[in-house]
């Protein structure tokens with residue numbers, strides 16, 4: 001029998017503890033690595049923005065492409081098993097979250113502030129990288145941001161969970177290139193279930209997207 005499959009629950013828990021510590025250690029970066037990676041992620045975001053907006057000729061694009069491939073090889077010389085975990089500011093904000101993670105180049109990043117008593121708010125500006133319909137934000141991007149905001153609000157309520165349902169109502173197109181605001185508030189809690197409402201507003205204060213999510217604290 002493999003160690004992980006042992007029938008002795010005490011021994012199994014010990015094995016999981018050692019395993020968890022090993023994963024935690026492997027995925028925890030030194031402070032100087034976090035700072036350097038945050039800087040790199042910002043530059044890669046700028047690169048991504050340049051890629052979708054560039055109009056340079058094809059031979060120049062090919063030359064840049066070769067340089068980027070060489071840079072990817074350099075970074076891949078020492079590779080972790082999974083993205084880093086941890087929080088750089090003590091708020092529990094995930095370092096590599098695709099929504100708010102400062103180390104994740106695909107994150108805008110959205111700065112989400114948990115509010116005491118079960119809420120969260122965010123202010124952010126999205127670029128053309130996130131375009132869906134011409135000149136407006138892709139609906140899936142709005143959904144991703146709202147899912148995270150709603151989840152942070154549930155956690156701020158002391159009732160974190162996994163998203164079980166996410167209902168979206170797209171009231172009007174969400175513009176990009178302007179400052180957007182978003183807020184979430186816990187509506188109710190029943191046992192392991194938490195319902196949270198949220199919305200995104202354009203600079204004129206009008207709501208563009210509304211969302212309601214139900215989070216379930218997993219049984220295990």
Ligand SMILES: CCCCCCCC(=O)SCCNC(=O)CCNC(=O)[C@H](O)C(C)(C)COP(=O)(O)OP(=O)(O)OC[C@H]1O[C@@H](n2cnc3c(N)ncnc32)[C@H](O)[C@@H]1OP(=O)(O)O
Nearest residue numbers: 147148151152155162163164165192193216217218219220
């Ligand atoms: C701070 C960090 C913020 C992070 C925000 C980002 C959040 C995410 O993106 S999470 C990723 C997306 N979500 C997922 O992958 C979830 C996948 N699903 C699961 O893991 C499980 O199905 C989970 C955890 C939702 C429920 O599992 P489990 O604990 O076994 O629930 P289970 O015992 O079957 O059901 C509990 C109750 O919830 C209800 N329920 C469970 N799932 C659903 C669902 N999808 N829809 C409606 N009701 C549901 C059940 O009917 C049951 O209700 P009742 O108690 O009234 O009979």
